[in-house]
Amino acid sequence: MRGSANGPLIEVADLGVRLNTSRGAAQAIRHVSFSLRRGEALGLVGESGCGKSLTALALMGLLPDSAVVSGSIRLDGRELVGLADADYCRLRGNRISMIFQEPMTALNPMHTIGHQVAEPLRRHNNLSWADARNQAIALLDRVGLPDPAKRVDAYPHQFSGGQRQRITIAMALACQPDVLIADEPTTALDVTIQGQILDLIADIVAERGMAMILISHDLGVIAENVERMMVMYGGTVVESGPTAEVFARMGHPYTQGLFGARPRLGARKGTRLKTIAGTVPELADLPSGCAFADRCAIVEDRCRATLPAAVEVGAGHQVRCLRTDVAMADSAGAVRS
Amino acid sequence: MSIFLLRRVLTLAATLIGASIIIFLVLDALPGNAAQMLMGADASPDAVRALTVKLGLDQPLLYRYLLWLKGMAVGDLGNSYVYGTPVLGLIAERLVLTIPLALLSMSITVVLALTAGIYTAANHNRIGDVGVMSLTQVGIALPNFWFAILLILLFAVKLQWLSAGGFAGWDDGIWQGIRSLLLPAISLALVQAAILARVTRSAVLEVLREDFVRTARAKGLSKREVLWEHVLRNAMIPVMTVMGLQFANLLAGTIVIENVFYLPGLGRLIFQSIANRDLIVVRNCVMLLAAMVVTVNFAVDVLYAFIDPRIKVHNL
Amino acid sequence: MSSASTVTTDLMAAGPPATGFWRRALRHRSFVLGGTLVLLVIAAALISLVWTPWPPYDIDIAAKLKPPSAAHWLGTDALGRDIVSLLLVGARSTIMVGVIAVGIGLTFGVCLGLVAAARKGWIAELILRMSDFTFAFPAVLSAIMLAAAIGPGMVTSITAIGIFQIPIFVRVTRGSANAIWAREFVLAARASGKGGFRITVEHVLPNILPVLIVQATIQFALAILAEAALSYLGLGTQPPQPSWGRMLNDAQTLLFQSPMLAVYPGAAIAIAVLGLNLLGDGLRDLLDPRLARER
Numbered sequence: 001m002r003g004s005a006n007g008p009l010i011e012v013a014d015l016g017v018r019l020n021t022s023r024g025a026a027q028a029i030r031h032v033s034f035s036l037r038r039g040e041a042l043g044l045v046g047e048s049g050c051g052k053s054l055t056a057l058a059l060m061g062l063l064p065d066s067a068v069v070s071g072s073i074r075l076d077g078r079e080l081v082g083l084a085d086a087d088y089c090r091l092r093g094n095r096i097s098m099i100f101q102e103p104m105t106a107l108n109p110m111h112t113i114g115h116q117v118a119e120p121l122r123r124h125n126n127l128s129w130a131d132a133r134n135q136a137i138a139l140l141d142r143v144g145l146p147d148p149a150k151r152v153d154a155y156p157h158q159f160s161g162g163q164r165q166r167i168t169i170a171m172a173l174a175c176q177p178d179v180l181i182a183d184e185p186t187t188a189l190d191v192t193i194q195g196q197i198l199d200l201i202a203d204i205v206a207e208r209g210m211a212m213i214l215i216s217h218d219l220g221v222i223a224e225n226v227e228r229m230m231v232m233y234g235g236t237v238v239e240s241g242p243t244a245e246v247f248a249r250m251g252h253p254y255t256q257g258l259f260g261a262r263p264r265l266g267a268r269k270g271t272r273l274k275t276i277a278g279t280v281p282e283l284a285d286l287p288s289g290c291a292f293a294d295r296c297a298i299v300e301d302r303c304r305a306t307l308p309a310a311v312e313v314g315a316g317h318q319v320r321c322l323r324t325d326v327a328m329a330d331s332a333g334a335v336r337s
Numbered sequence: 338m339s340i341f342l343l344r345r346v347l348t349l350a351a352t353l354i355g356a357s358i359i360i361f362l363v364l365d366a367l368p369g370n371a372a373q374m375l376m377g378a379d380a381s382p383d384a385v386r387a388l389t390v391k392l393g394l395d396q397p398l399l400y401r402y403l404l405w406l407k408g409m410a411v412g413d414l415g416n417s418y419v420y421g422t423p424v425l426g427l428i429a430e431r432l433v434l435t436i437p438l439a440l441l442s443m444s445i446t447v448v449l450a451l452t453a454g455i456y457t458a459a460n461h462n463r464i465g466d467v468g469v470m471s472l473t474q475v476g477i478a479l480p481n482f483w484f485a486i487l488l489i490l491l492f493a494v495k496l497q498w499l500s501a502g503g504f505a506g507w508d509d510g511i512w513q514g515i516r517s518l519l520l521p522a523i524s525l526a527l528v529q530a531a532i533l534a535r536v537t538r539s540a541v542l543e544v545l546r547e548d549f550v551r552t553a554r555a556k557g558l559s560k561r562e563v564l565w566e567h568v569l570r571n572a573m574i575p576v577m578t579v580m581g582l583q584f585a586n587l588l589a590g591t592i593v594i595e596n597v598f599y600l601p602g603l604g605r606l607i608f609q610s611i612a613n614r615d616l617i618v619v620r621n622c623v624m625l626l627a628a629m630v631v632t633v634n635f636a637v638d639v640l641y642a643f644i645d646p647r648i649k650v651h652n653l
Numbered sequence: 654m655s656s657a658s659t660v661t662t663d664l665m666a667a668g669p670p671a672t673g674f675w676r677r678a679l680r681h682r683s684f685v686l687g688g689t690l691v692l693l694v695i696a697a698a699l700i701s702l703v704w705t706p707w708p709p710y711d712i713d714i715a716a717k718l719k720p721p722s723a724a725h726w727l728g729t730d731a732l733g734r735d736i737v738s739l740l741l742v743g744a745r746s747t748i749m750v751g752v753i754a755v756g757i758g759l760t761f762g763v764c765l766g767l768v769a770a771a772r773k774g775w776i777a778e779l780i781l782r783m784s785d786f787t788f789a790f791p792a793v794l795s796a797i798m799l800a801a802a803i804g805p806g807m808v809t810s811i812t813a814i815g816i817f818q819i820p821i822f823v824r825v826t827r828g829s830a831n832a833i834w835a836r837e838f839v840l841a842a843r844a845s846g847k848g849g850f851r852i853t854v855e856h857v858l859p860n861i862l863p864v865l866i867v868q869a870t871i872q873f874a875l876a877i878l879a880e881a882a883l884s885y886l887g888l889g890t891q892p893p894q895p896s897w898g899r900m901l902n903d904a905q906t907l908l909f910q911s912p913m914l915a916v917y918p919g920a921a922i923a924i925a926v927l928g929l930n931l932l933g934d935g936l937r938d939l940l941d942p943r944l945a946r947e948r
Contacts, residue, residue: 062554086559093557100555105548109647110570120556155646171556352786359790363798478874478927480881480898483919486905490912501908582788589793593882597905608886611801619801626794634788 007077008035009178009211010059014071017051017058019283026284028054029235031307032071036211038178041202043226043243044215045258049280051235052215056181059213060098061088075179093120097172101184103165107156113140114152117171124175139170144200162193166200173204180205183215198225219262223247228316231255234281234291236307241317251311251319253327254292290320298323341642349635356627357409361402364620375418375614392418409624419615427606427618428625434504435602438518438525439591445526446533446587447580453530454537454576459564461542469534476531481590485524485597492520502599521594529583529590536579540572547571574645581637585630677939684935690928694921698744707735709742710893718911727917730900731907736914740921743895746807747925750880750889751873753811758818759869765819766826767857770834771849781827784820792817792879793886800888810889814879818872825868829861863940870933874926881922897922 017029029051036042044052057063059073061080073080075096080088092098100106107116117139118132127135133152140148143166156164165185172180182201186194202225205212214226222229223243230240231252239252250256257276264271278295287293289304296303303322310318313328321327376385389395396404408414414424453473457466493501499520507514544550545568553563592604599605603622610618642648678684701709706726713733721728727736765784769777790798796813803809833839833856842852883889884898892899897918904914 060555062551089557089559091557092555098555100548100551102548106552108549108553108567108571110645111567112646119553119558123557123562157647168552171552355786356790360798363802474930475923475927478923478930480878480885480901480919480922480926482882482885483901483915483922486901486908486915486919490908490915494908494912585788585791585794589791589882592793592797593886596886607797611797616801619797623794623798627790630788630791 007037008074009038009040009076010036011074012059012072013074015055015058015073016070017054017063018068018070019064020066021284023284026282027235027286028283029058030286032232032235032237034230034237034240036179036213038211039206039209040228041205041212041214041226043222043229044213044232045217045219045222045229046232047217047280049283050232051283052232053183054235055232056098056183056213056215059181060092060096061085062092062098090124093172093177094124094175095177096179096181097175097177098181098183099165099168099172099185101187103161103168103188106168107164109156112153112155113159113167116156117152117167117174120171120174135174136170139174140167142204143167143170144196145170161189162197165189165193165197169197169201169204173208176208177210179211179213181213181215184217185214186221187216187218194221219259231258234286235283236291236320237310238292238320239318240310241314245314245317249314249317249328251313251317251324251328252292252321253296253298253323256327257295290322298326341648342639345635345638349631352631353628356631357406357624358402360620360623360627361398361405364616364623365401366398405620414621415617417610417615417618419610419613419618424618424621428603428622431601431603431606433507434518434600435591435595435604437514438522438595438600438602439587441515441518441522442525442529442591443584443587445522446529446583449526449530450533450537451576453534455541455564455569457534457538458541458545459560470538473531473534476528477535479528481524481528482593482597484528485521485594488520488524489597502597504598504600504602517598517600521598521600524597525587525590525594529587533576533579533583537572537576540575541568543575544568544571570644574641577637577640577644581634584633588626588630674939678935681935681939683931684939687928687931687933687935690924691932694744694925694928695748697741698748701738701741701745705735705738705741707738709734709738709895711735718907718914720911720913728911728913730914731903736917739895739900740897740917743897743900743918743921744925746884746890746894746896747877747880747922750807750811750814751876754814754818754876754880755869755872757811757815758822758872759865762819762822763826763865766823767830767853769823769827770830770857771853777827780823784823787817787820790817793882796879796883796888805888805891807890807894810880810883813883814876817879818876821872822865822868825864826861829864830857833857833860863936866940867933867937870929870936874929874933877922877925877929 012035013033015029015032016027019026019028032051032055034042044055046052054063058069059080061083063069069081071081075091080091107113114133114136117136118127118129121127121132121135122129125132137148137152140152145151145163145166151159156167159167169185180201185201186197189197198221201212201214204210212226214222216222226243228241229243229246230237231246231254232238233254239246239250239255246255247259250259254276257274260274261276263273276295281287281291281294287304289306290296290299290308293299293304300323308320308322310320311324313319313324319327376388393401393404405415412425414428416422417424417427420427453469457469460466489501492499500517504514504517541564550563550567553567554560558566591602592607594600595602595604596608603626607619607622610616610622711734713729716725716729716733717731719725719729719733725735725737727740729735730739762784765780769780792814795817796810799809799813830853834852839852839856842856847855880889880896881898881901884896885902887899887902889898890896900918901915904911904918907914
């Protein structure tokens with residue numbers, strides 16, 4: 001069911017996820033809305049615990065059974081929230097795929113890589129083992145694995161981390177999905193390999209006209225790989241917009257803090273690293289208002305009352321802050337401390 | 338593979354030899370004069386001396402040990418001190434009961450445990466899981482001989498479906514033989530199954546937490562497909578380890594259970610021999626049991642190499 | 654890591670702050686239930702030291718095989734002895750064998766395990782090989798050998814069970830100790846010149862205590878089962894010393910006449926073992942959340 005070529009491929013509206021933690025129910029994701037077009041690359045940035053991985057898992061339908069999802073996720077017009085698992089299984093690996101952060105443990109040590117790459121082909125495209133194997137070899141070749149015809153029968157433990165990540169990319173893209181979600185795909189890899197893997201992903205995504213959601217905590221990775229970005233904190237999207245725009249004029253105090261916290265090469269000796277005061281709140285303790293309130297230098301009482309609505313501060317650039325006028329007055333970057 | 342196998346075989350041989358030394362020391366060196374014990378405290382010294390020579394007990398320890406080793410290699414385990422008949426024959430006629438009992442019990446255990454373990458892991462934290470887990474929690478606390486007695490109470494005393502002991506022998510047909518082995522096998526199996534079920538469950542749960550399971554789900558595999566195609570093979574490794582270790586317990590349990598049901602198996606032979614001071618029989622029986630345990634564990638070790646590619650390929 | 658289960662587990666792990674061991678313990682079902690049962694057994698043993706309803710060794714043939722009554726709460730056995738008294742005193746043998754056997758296993762096993770972890774190389778290999786080797790001889794088998802050699806008795810069963818405990822503690826100790834040795838704060842200690850012995854005592858041992866405690870409760874339970882089996886077979890505690898295992902053996906010959914006689918001692922054993930298992934599970938959850946398995 002392919003929708004119009006120009007309509008959004010993915011439309012998320014007011015997504016909410018409630019989890020059962022040991023301390024009771026926690027609203028881990030609140031009011032997340034975004035859309036994604038074909039061929040578009042969207043970045044999702046934030047610290048650990050901000051909910052970016054959960055958002056990805058919600059899109060894939062891989063949240064724990066006890067999670068309660070509210071809102072809407074539409075893939076090509078089809079509603080995914082509340083979809084039965086059997087139907088979701090037909091979409092996963094087929095129309096929407098995901099690769100994860102830890103390549104060393106992402107593959108089953110008991111099966112050959114050929115078997116594992118062929119698996120989605122067999123399941124979704126109903127190929128025979130022989131055909132699937134041949135396609136697997138072609139895929140492994142495309143992702144840059146040397147000597148794929150021989151290595152196809154090798155086992156995961158015979159490959160390095162970078163190679164295993166290439167294999168997972170091959171697996172994810174085997175059935176030509178429309179969307180790829182990459183959750184910190186290079187965080188666990190050596191710096192020298194990171195660039196190669198990111199380039200590989202970008203190449204294939206562009207070549208096939210896929211949409212991509214790239215999740216990272218690394219602003220550098222975001223800057224170079226995605227046209228649009230979203231900043232998440234405390235389970236909500238606090239800022240979103242075209243990458244260049246957001247980098248130039250950060251609207252949310254948290255985003256400013258993130259940027260300001262990067263160590264600068266060439267800074268004078270003795271310059272202290274800037275940090276954002278306070279700690280990330282636990283999801284079970286999220287306040288009903290702005291999640292950043294306790295750490296914000298320009299907070300007011302009304303910030304804590306309800307979650308601020310998204311304010312348009314530029315072309316396609318939105319910020320969830322009631323005090324954008326103050327925050328963006330210092331658009332050189334640092335939070336007033 | 339050949340180096341791996343060679344190392345394992347050498348270890349096996351060394352362990353067997355080591356076991357034989359210990360057994361020999363405990364049963365032949367420790368007790369003092371076996372002839373004296375056989376004849377009793379009031380026997381005349383001359384009679385004792387005569388018996389000592391007749392049984393070959395006057396030879397030096399090392400000589401007797403090597404004689405025994407040689408005997409094991411050719412199949413001559415010596416003669417019973419009490420009956421004078423070949424020990425090998427005595428043991429063989431008892432094995433006809435003990436081995437089927439052990440096998441029957443092991444099969445019941447494996448079927449019950451794997452089913453329960455996989456079922457509870459797949460239904461984690463739901464009613465089925467909690468219920469079965471409570472059952473196994475009680476199951477592992479039961480002494481197997483007590484459970485056997487309770488089964489006898491129920492099936493032999495109250496319901497009178499099965500007899501309270503004794504072995505009908507295989508001559509009347511396989512079914513009759515199995516019938517007398519049923520209660521013993523079940524009482525052995527149930528407690529072992531409780532343990533193995535818990536191990537299976539936790540092994541499966543551990544594997545379910547692995548990243549590659551998430552990857553498989555992300556590829557579009559259903560939960561059932563993930564369970565059968567990805568989880569079980571991985572979970573089998575710790576499960577097999579425990580099954581191998583349990584074999585020793587199985588044998589120990591068989592000895593006890595044979596005594597509960599008055600079954601003329603290896604276990605009862607050992608006990609009768611201890612009572613009769615027929616140490617040569619005890620020595621050979623114990624050696625056999627130890628050898629079985631060690632060999633089974635060796636087999637499990639080797640089996641890993643066939644299942645786990647990390648070992649197989651590494652050693653090719 | 655960003656799997657659904659680890660993300661949510663991380664969230665769940667950010668649970669309540671440490672509210673004190675006992676407060677958490679008393680809310681933990683397994684711990685409370687297990688602890689109660691174990692205390693029951695210990696109480697039975699202790700009480701038996703000063704009082705039993707009837708003298709346990711008193712034979713009174715006229716009163717044999719009586720059903721439960723006000724005088725004999727659970728009835729009498731084939732020799733007219735009061736069941737309750739026998740059970741109480743039997744608790745003593747059970748606990749004693751368990752404590753000593755596990756004590757042997759702990760002492761030797763932990764020492765050997767610590768050495769094996771501290772000094773890699775041939776010593777560790779040797780210790781491991783020898784402990785693996787002992788696995789070939791389950792307690793019952795060893796007891797049989799010892800009984801054949803030196804005769805049955807409590808010493809025989811304690812020795813047999815105790816020796817079998819050692820390799821288990823060696824393995825567990827070595828496994829956990831190795832994990833500690835690989836930790837960075839130990840590397841730091843070594844870099845600052847601390848010797849193996851000091852590191853073992855000051856750093857390794859305190860950190861592996863939770864694992865050892867849990868293992869000890871499990872082993873205690875196994876020791877009780879082994880002791881019961883040995884007594885049942887006549888290789889353990891000898892008459893007139895009461896023992897639950899032997900009571901079961903005596904009762905078996907009378908199954909048709911007094912079936913309940915076979916129930917009480919077995920139930921006592923099961924209660925003790927169940928209690929220890931539950932206690933061990935509870936301790937495992939409470940002492941080290943990293944040890945906690947998903948229930």
